[in-house]
Amino acid sequence: MAVISAFSSQAPLNPSHNPMLSADLEQLDGIVGWPGGQSAVADCARAQLITSWPVEANRQAISAISVNCYSADFYHRIHISPQQLDLGNVVSAQTQDVFLWNAFLEPRTLVDIDGTDEGVLVSGQPSPPLLFPALKELTWQLTVTPDGQPVLDTVVTWEFDNGREAGLRITANRIIAWTFVPDWGDGIVEGLTAATDILQSESGVSQRRKLRGSPRREFNGAMYAEGRERQLLDLALFGWSDRIWSIPIWPDIQLLDAGIAAEVDFIPCSTQWLDFRNGGLAMLRGEDAFTSETLEILEVLPEGLQLKRNTQLAWPAGSRLYPARSAQLLEEPSLNKLTDRLFEAEVRFLVVEVCDWPKWLPATLYRGRPVWDRRPDDSENLTHAAQRLRSTLDSGFAQPLITDTARRALQVLGQRHLDLGREARALVRSFIYGMDGRQKVVWVPTHMDDLTLLAPATAVATTIDVANIGYTRFSNGKPGRRDIRIERWDGTVLMRRIIGATELDGQTERLALDAALGSDLQPADVARISWMNLMRFESDTQNIEHMTDSEGVAAWATAFREERDDEF
Incomplete structure (x- = not known):
């Protein structure tokens, strides 16, 4: 013991x-x-x-500050995570866990949850009033649906009995899927519009400045809607025509080779040369406008699309798959009544997100600049003209004085290209992006029979004899008519500059070149000799006419305008 x-x-x-x-x-x-x-x-x-109680002491004011401690930093408050939720484009219901921690040392009562507007739902716990135990964390599920205001910027607030609040700010753009298909009889026109600031002197020399990082993008086309789809189109335009839509990129359609189940996060498909992008949208559509699903892309892979969220529906083989973009109607569509059950709607969409695309300029160079030597389609009439910078002084009494300030004709050359297949169409778009509107310049041949070779020339020759067309008299090495492209029948090309000319007789002129030909040249071997000019786009707007989907035919017509960059 x-x-x-x-x-x-x-x-x-x-x-x-x-x-x-x-x-x-x-x-x-x-x-x-x-x-x-x-x-x-x-x-x-x-x-x-x-x-002698109580004892009085001499009082003295002391300057001091209150210093927080660990307890004051974390306790005696309500913590919420996350505090802000930026959902971006909401094309389907999105759910996020929200965590609240009662850091008070005693229980609190949740009185109300405020800010749940249309399309914002809070679930996961009993409805208020709710006793919130001390030092405990509870989880709610916050769901944002596409229904409601087009632009969402609200704060969902958890309110407690002691006056304390915890708020979650939510921002989003609600997007509605445009599920009506185009009439391919008239095709779809895609417009790419850059912005270039050009300062041009009286001599024709210009300073060009790009104002946009990437072109604005528009889609114009005719849509047909019949029966119940016509009724849907009528009401959709009535109620939501001013909202942001998710539009499919119609030319880039493909059909699913195999069906996919619901709740999957990967879609096997082709992605090369198509408008899919990381963080972008894709759309699945069934046989009618009522069956569709818009998906968010996490990553574009060569073998398919990795999705941010699982699919909600199962899709059979043959379902349509498109890249999609956020777009807005530029104007109210023009509706043409064909029958009492059939509408034709002319729609014009402006894509409201940045549309980047790989830039490309030809690798072939002449005098340090790219050469756009792609032969145009000649089945339609093309512009081939010249412009002069004329200054007119007219008093209204005597004859006007007209002066050519640049003292030369600047060439304007129209081209039209027909492209077959996705790769060719993607190359044209890359060239348009590479030109940066009217900023960049390339060498452009006329692809016409401008000079006729009369006599053979050796590889070391620095002159050629051509048919007399008055070159010595009218041009003789002047800018704009001094660079030539010699194309052989076998496809090989020579590019040279003319530095002088002499008339040998009434039938022949001799042109002096800046360098030897490098190979023997026979008149029978030459397909054509064309002028070349250093040119830019005449317009900032380039239109691609999609006659069929991307595996079929598209047309692109443009005009080039000569620049004087090579002379200075």
């Missing part, structure tokens, strides 16, 4: 004799100790003790 050494203590407050007091205190009569804990000493009345 253990032995513990101890003593019995006695409180100072005791009406009887207190053995804990010293001998001196035993001689006092009155109250001894502290307020609220005095001891009575009444055994001896030899002296009187006077109490």
